[in-house]
Amino acid sequence: MMSNRPTPDASTQIEIYRRAALLKANDERSRKVIMNGRLVMPYYSYRGQEIIPSATMVSLTDDDYLVTIYRGIHDMLAKGMPLNDLWAEVAGRVDGTCKGKGGPMHLTYPAKGIMVTTGIVGSSMPIANGLAWGSQLSEDGRVAVATFGDGASNIGAFHEALNLAAVWKLPVVFLCQNNLYGEHTTYEKATSALRIADRAAAYNIPGVRVDGNDPIEMYAAAKEAIDRARAGEGPTLLEAMTFRFHGHVFGDADAYMDKAQKQAAVEADPVPRFRARLIADGFATEEQLAAMEAQIEADIDAAVEFALASSFPELDELTRDVYAEGVAA
Amino acid sequence: MRDTMTSEKPAEAKVKPVTILQGINQAIADAMEADDKVLVLGEDVADPEDGGVCGVTKGLSSRFGDKRVRSTPIAEQAIIGAAIGASLVGYKPIAEIMLMNFTTVAMDMIVNHAAKLRFMSGGQTHVPIVIRTMTGTGFASGGQHCDYLEAWFAHTAGMKVVAPSNPADAYGLMRAAIDDPDPVLFIENLPNYWLPGTPPEPGSVVPLGKARIAKEGSDVTVLSYSRIMNEAMAAIKAIEEAGVSVEMIDLRTISPWDKETVLASVRKTGRCLIAHEAVTQFGVGAEIAATLSSELFGQLKKPVVRMGAPYAPVPFSKPLETAYTPDAKRIAEAVISLAR
């Protein structure tokens, strides 16, 4: 236990909770809307993993970059993606952030630094390196964060990206959200390393394993890595331990998930646990948090209605944005 | 000061030819001088590593520094990923994939990301990268080092593909490719690196999507690009000796190709040979032939002929490798036969 580790103050803790509560509510609403048949889309639930991005993104600005993956709506919302733009996009509507042409796996919102979302496991990392290289050249102090899962640590792009980032000392943070499953396969069956953080040694960069469900620990580890990057000290591999409450893609039977393990994780749900802790520590009152949560629900209500009321894109969008305007697709 | 008062006819200013390699090098240098957002990365591209395996990027790191010109690890996914990421935030990276066969290692970055980010983001981001890559038979490097894979990338919406056949076009296409707001695959032929030609006008740009009529004619149209274009040009003498008037078109850009120029030519001649180094089957020639057949159905005097490599990997043994690739002799025979 290092006494000089960064600790979030009261207002930061409340902000971390606000983001986590937003993520939880958004996930619940997403699943509800799908179950009701109101929306048809592949949905990769992040429920259970809310604390990781909430405690990380508070240490980033809008100018810092995020590259995330298909199970990344929590990352994007924590980074500041507006709800309306997000919902309209997952509904395939023209008012979506990508005019309905990307969908949930390709959500992009550059104004908040959400530069790329990829549906390819592992591909967030090489691209995050490029963004970081741009910052290094511009000397603008920006940091790029690449998020990915435990499964991605086994793909070739992970190796290539960490190696290059280390050699070029890029201002990038590799944030692995280890939820113990890669698609349907357990960590143990797929990954040779005892801990993903141990792989950092192979690249001569710091590797830090942290309880991703503990907001104080997650905040500290993330802030240290971000500050290192910003100071020009190069990349860090963060392995944030967590658990996903639902299957790989929503609708999966998730029979492959160990029932006892899952039950324990659900009982230790980090979001209500943090909520209780905030109140117990005297940082917030029940009334404050309830009001905050009611606002979140209202915002989500508005976003869902906005999305469903929005039109679908016109057919000419099929061949627009393949190239710059004016070039025939 | 040269004495022009001689009995010889007045000398034209002697124009020193440059090679395709020099043309590419000059284009990149001029672009980097004009715009400090232009970057170069790839395996061995910097001067301590000899400025590229054939020297195409020689002098660049010494002149522009090792922040803008970087030799990378052998990691094609990382190379293209870095290029993509930097291009999203205002840079113009020129990434080298040493051999076209190695683009396969970076296919995810090229096809799933570079080609598609503009579309999938709804136009919010775009990827102005150039991917330079070398290939071609003639050096006995065998099945994994000589493939022409342009059809794959032409088939990928969001990519552009160019292949110069001479130094001036190499310069002009590279200048255009660097400034193009979308990803451009720039194909360089290995044996032709040392092909001399008219030096390019500094600053000249060859627009993408414009073919060049290298020679006008009336009986048969020949379409080609890259090294085989030079084989086609070398076939002119034999063709004319057989009394055939051939029109030679250098596509220069494979995708988007110059339909207007090609259709006008084939409408005129009614006979067309498409020759490329890539395997014939499912190649670029197939797409163009289908378009010609569809647009000029009643006007063709003969079916469109495609000439490319046989449906096999590139062989190592020299006589097999030579037989594998279209050459001037075979092109001449095909054109003369078309004209009958």
Added chain:
Amino acid sequence: MATEVLLPKLGFSMNEGTLTEWLVPDGGQAVEGQPLYALESDKSTNEVESPATGTLKILKETGETYEVGTVLAVIQ
């Protein structure tokens, strides 16, 4: 205002599902958030919650397979 009960898409490759059981009778009271019917796809069996509170008017029979998006019932 009537709320349609639509057959959802659950899972990547699902195009249709079998309505195996109505958990609220026709004409009965559906309660938002409470299980309304059981849905079987080739990947899983799910209890689907009611999207609204009101009187249930069943439109589709159990034991049949329907495409994603089919209106199974209406809640008034």
